[in-house]
Amino acid sequence: xxxxxxxxxxxxxxxxxxxxxxxxxxxxxxxxxxxxxxxxxxxxxxxxxxxxxxxxxxxxxxxxxxxxxxxxxxxxxxxxxxxxxxxxxxxxxxxxxxxxxxxxxxxxxxxxxxxxxxxxxxxxxxxxxxxxxxxxxxxxxxxxxxxxxxxxxxxxxxxxxxxxxxxxxxxxxxxxxxxxxxxxxxxxxxxxxxxxxxxxxxxxxxxxxxxxxxxxxxxxxxx
Numbered sequence: 588x589x590x591x592x593x594x595x596x597x598x599x600x601x602x603x604x605x606x607x608x609x610x611x612x613x614x615x616x617x618x619x620x621x622x623x624x625x626x627x628x629x630x631x632x633x634x635x636x637x638x639x640x641x642x643x644x645x646x647x648x649x650x651x652x653x654x655x656x657x658x659x660x661x662x663x664x665x666x667x668x669x670x671x672x673x674x675x676x677x678x679x680x681x682x683x684x685x686x687x688x689x690x691x692x693x694x695x696x697x698x699x700x701x702x703x704x705x706x707x708x709x710x711x712x713x714x715x716x717x718x719x720x721x722x723x724x725x726x727x728x729x730x731x732x733x734x735x736x737x738x739x740x741x742x743x744x745x746x747x748x749x750x751x752x753x754x755x756x757x758x759x760x761x762x763x764x765x766x767x768x769x770x771x772x773x774x775x776x777x778x779x780x781x782x783x784x785x786x787x788x789x790x791x792x793x794x795x796x797x798x799x800x801x802x803x804x805x806x807x808x809x810x
Contacts, residue, residue: 602631602641610650611664617757620658621651667754680805682755682762687801689752690736694781694797696743698790705742706786712738713782720775725767733760735778739785739797766804776800 609615622630627638642659645651652662701709716731736759740752752759778800784793 598633599637599640599644602633602637603644605631606641606645607650610645610661615661617661617664620660623658663757665754667751679762679765682758683801683805685755686736686759686762687798687805689748689755690740690801691794691798693740693743693745693748693752694785695790695794696745696748697739698785698788698793700744701742701785701788705738709735709738709742709782709785713778716778729760729763729767732763732778739781742785766807776803 606615606621609621615621621627624635624638628635631638642651642653646653646659648666650661650663650666651659653659697705712731712735716728716735719725719728719731733756737752737756741749743749778796781793781796781800784790784796
């Protein structure tokens, strides 16, 4: 049944929900252009004005970015991530400071709460990250490094902390990309000590390791 059979106010909300789901589910990846307006009109079974209102709302929320003459692009996967990107902008230092706040506690809790299966997944991600470093495959390094940090915080088994950090995913990935692109020396920051602390269930050392490498990055990029 086409969405156009519902009342207008509810129709716009439904289109917003459908577009948000496409973004959150990865159907429309961050950084890529969404389908043009005529395609959305046909796919959703709604009018142009409805699509435009939905795009406008998601742009205000920070999920989409309209570039005149170029199309509409996905900017973030959630309102929280979009807000972080708006607040931090291109300030790498701001993102690193927020990461430090969340990752230190995440690492501390992960050392106490992680499961054996989660530890194996962390080991795999770090091995893949280090292999990418040896190959100088910077794109894969960024992807594996970001996945490692997201999983580490999830290992805290603190739902709110994990969801907050998940909302920072794009900002985290962007900060990793920025540090690597600025100076490939940043890619050599080791996470072995952090993983060892989590493996040993040493909460204090895990927190210190998480804070340590972020402090190192902050010092490098404040000069």
